[in-house]
Amino acid sequence: MIKLLKKVLQVGEATLKYPFAPAEVAPGFRGKPVYNFEQCISCGACTLACPANAITLSCDLERGIRTWQLFYGRCIFCGRCEEVCPTEAITLSPEFELAAFKKEDLVCRADFRLNKCRFCDRFFTPAKELEYVLAVMVQAGLPEPEVANRRALLEVCPECRRKVEVEKMKKAVFTPLE
Amino acid sequence: MITLNQELDASQKEKILELKLRLLKLIRRSVYVYRVDCGGCNGCEIEIFAAITPLFDAERFGIKVVGSPRHADVIVFTGPMTRPMRVPAIRAYQAAPDPKVVVAYGACGCSGGIFHDSYGVWGGADSVFPVDLYIPGCPPTPCATIHGFAVALGLLHQKMKGEHYVEGEGAGVRLKFPEVPIGLRKEIEREARRLCGYWHGRQIANQYLEFLAEKDPQKVDKRVKELLKAEKDARLVEVFMKIHRIFLDSMERAAGSA
Numbered sequence: 434m435i436k437l438l439k440k441v442l443q444v445g446e447a448t449l450k451y452p453f454a455p456a457e458v459a460p461g462f463r464g465k466p467v468y469n470f471e472q473c474i475s476c477g478a479c480t481l482a483c484p485a486n487a488i489t490l491s492c493d494l495e496r497g498i499r500t501w502q503l504f505y506g507r508c509i510f511c512g513r514c515e516e517v518c519p520t521e522a523i524t525l526s527p528e529f530e531l532a533a534f535k536k537e538d539l540v541c542r543a544d545f546r547l548n549k550c551r552f553c554d555r556f557f558t559p560a561k562e563l564e565y566v567l568a569v570m571v572q573a574g575l576p577e578p579e580v581a582n583r584r585a586l587l588e589v590c591p592e593c594r595r596k597v598e599v600e601k602m603k604k605a606v607f608t609p610l611e
Numbered sequence: 612m613i614t615l616n617q618e619l620d621a622s623q624k625e626k627i628l629e630l631k632l633r634l635l636k637l638i639r640r641s642v643y644v645y646r647v648d649c650g651g652c653n654g655c656e657i658e659i660f661a662a663i664t665p666l667f668d669a670e671r672f673g674i675k676v677v678g679s680p681r682h683a684d685v686i687v688f689t690g691p692m693t694r695p696m697r698v699p700a701i702r703a704y705q706a707a708p709d710p711k712v713v714v715a716y717g718a719c720g721c722s723g724g725i726f727h728d729s730y731g732v733w734g735g736a737d738s739v740f741p742v743d744l745y746i747p748g749c750p751p752t753p754c755a756t757i758h759g760f761a762v763a764l765g766l767l768h769q770k771m772k773g774e775h776y777v778e779g780e781g782a783g784v785r786l787k788f789p790e791v792p793i794g795l796r797k798e799i800e801r802e803a804r805r806l807c808g809y810w811h812g813r814q815i816a817n818q819y820l821e822f823l824a825e826k827d828p829q830k831v832d833k834r835v836k837e838l839l840k841a842e843k844d845a846r847l848v849e850v851f852m853k854i855h856r857i858f859l860d861s862m863e864r865a866a867g868s869a
Contacts, residue, residue, distance in 0.1 A: 448668045449754070452761055456754040461810060470776040472784055485718065485725040505771070506721035506735070509749035516809040520784050531747045532759035533771040536737070539721070539747060543776040565784045572786055573793045 458527045463510045465528040468503060468541050472522035474562040475501050475545040479514035479523060488514060497547040497556040505531055505539040520565070550590035552597070557590040630710040631743070634684065635765055641673035642764060645683035646716075647703050649736065651690020654750040655717040659687070662753040669753075674760050680706040685763065688736035691719040691726045697739060704740055712763055715742045716756075718749040725749075791823045795861050799854050806850050815847070819854050828862050 449456060458464070480488045480501075487507040491500050503523075514523045533539050547556035548563055566587065570580050589597070619627070635642075646659060662669045663676055677683060680703040688700065704713075715736040718724035722735040736742055746759035761767040788796055799819060804812035822834045835855050842848050 447665055448671070449666060451667065451754050451757055452672075452767060458752075468774070470778075471782060474784055486727065504722065506745055506747045507718055507724055507727060508747065509718050509725050512810070521787070529748065529752055529755045530758045530770045531751075531755065532762045533745050533747075533769055534743065534762075536721075536745065537773045538769070538771045539745060539773070541774040543778070545778045561778065561783065568783065568786055569793065572789055 456529075458529070462527045462529075463512050463525045465505065465526050465531055466503065466508060466510070466514060466523050467526045467528070468543070469522045469524075470543050472520045473501065473543060473545075474520055474522070474565045475499050475543070475559045476519065476562055477501075478517040478519065482513040482517040484511060484513065485509045492547070492556075494547075494556050497549070499545045499547055499559050501543045501545065503541040505541070506536060548588065550593055551585075551588050552593040553590060555590065558587075563587055627710065631712055632765075634710050634712075638684065641670070641675040642684050642760075643675055643677045643682045644685045644687055644760070645677055645680045645703065645707065646687040646689060647680075647696075647700050649688055649690040649696040649700050649720070650693030650732075651717065651719050655689035655720070658748075658750040658753055658756060659689075659716070662756040664753075667753040667757060669757050669760065672757070672761065672764070672766065674757075674764075680704070681708070683707045683711060685712045685714060685760075687714045687716045688720050688740065688742075689716045691723045691729070692733040692736060692738050694731045694733065697733065700736075701739065712743050713740050714744045714746060714759070714763055716746050716759070717751060718747055721745045721747050788820045788824065790826070791820055792861075795823075795858065796820060798857050798861070802854055802857055803850065806853065815850055816854070819851065823858065828858075831858065 475490070477490050480486075480490045485507050487505070487509070488501070488503050491502070492498075493500070510525065512525050515521075515525050531539070545559045545561055548558050548560045549555060550557050563584075567580060567584055570583060575583070586594070646656070648656060659676070661667060663674075680686065684707075686704060686707055690696075692700065704711075713736070715721045719726060720736045722737075723729075723732050724735075726732045727734060733739070744759065744763045746755065748755050751759060758767060762769050800813070800816045803816035803819070806812065807815055819835075822831050822838075825831055825834070832855075835851065839848050839851055842851070
């Protein structure tokens with residue numbers, strides 16, 4: 434008996450203090466994905482990478498809004514979104530206290546503005562993504578007039594771009610050489 | 612489709628809520644938890660049993676896992692609601708005395724999780740039962756389990772909050788390391804990722820790219836050498852050497868072309 438008590442005192446208390454003291458998590462623990470709206474360009478890489486479809490994108494072409502949504506209730510904390518994000522807008526934090534009474538509290542949503550096509554005046558690409566692409570071109574050392582050219586090109590939707598190219602080719606083919 | 616999510620009017624809902632709150636107040640004994648696996652991978656069960664081991668000890672708070680739904684005050688549904696487990700789950704639900712607290716546990720219990728679009732899956736526990744609390748996680752760690760139950764029993768407060776951002780005019784995206792040439796950055800990031808995986812690779816690449824912010828190659832070389840001298844992990848030294856080689860090669864190429 435005394436021997437047992439001695440052993441108990443030696444070993445001490447094994448139980449974690451958790452709710453009264455913060456729990457320690459292992460380094461690299463994958464907890465709640467934290468979303469940084471400023472850094473997100475709504476490129477949709479995370480929606481393609483997400484194996485559980487917890488991250489979804491939807492477009493409202495009438496109002497010109499692209500909605501990015503993360504549903505924590507479906508997330509499996511694999512970190513694939515963090516892996517593919519080009520701007521480090523989503524990172525997995527050590528936060529794990531996610532319990533909620535309502536499903537609405539488990540949703541993170543973000544609305545992005547869409548740009549209109551220069552020709553057909555229809556919404557087609559998020560403004561923030563376009564600006565990011567051009568900023569990267571500037572960083573890569575593209576000269577100023579060339580960046581302006583690229584901007585003119587990128588502000589046209591793929592369908593109109595095709596049409597314009599076909600018109601150009603038509604002109605080139607059917608204009609008689611002098 | 613058999614479902615217990617009946618359309619209740621507001622007064623009925625209020626009454627049920629009041630009964631549940633009274634149950635938690637007047638219970639004066641351990642809260643008995645019964646757990647139903649509706650077709651999950653058993654990861655959640657393992658974590659629930661980890662939560663009642665002496666290390667985490669959920670029984671400190673009077674949370675006791677029982678073997679029969681007839682004893683239960685709280686029913687925990689784990690796993691996605693699969694077609695064959697639907698009726699047994701409903702029987703377990705009906706066998707528990709009213710008022711009962713229903714908890715959807717794990718990503719699958721909350722919404723169907725990674726199995727949500729499978730042919731045999733009806734969704735989460737909320738596709739059949741009126742759920743009171745969601746505990747997401749895949750699986751929730753024992754600490755998350757304890758937190759979830761404490762929230763359900765009114766001992767702790769809920770931490771999650773729905774977020775909604777709307778894009779306004781103005782601030783764009785901050786570019787990573789604007790002072791480093793983009794091609795060099797790409798090469799370094801790829802090599803670090805190839806050697807160490809995406810998570811450690813990114814950390815190592817970011818650490819190295821911070822040195823490159825100093826434009827002078829000799830200063831960069833000096834700082835990297837200092838770091839390598841202090842570093843004890845031979846693997847990390849090797850990775851840094853390889854990344855540094857890329858930088859030196861690019862410098863040589865630049866010198867050669869100039």
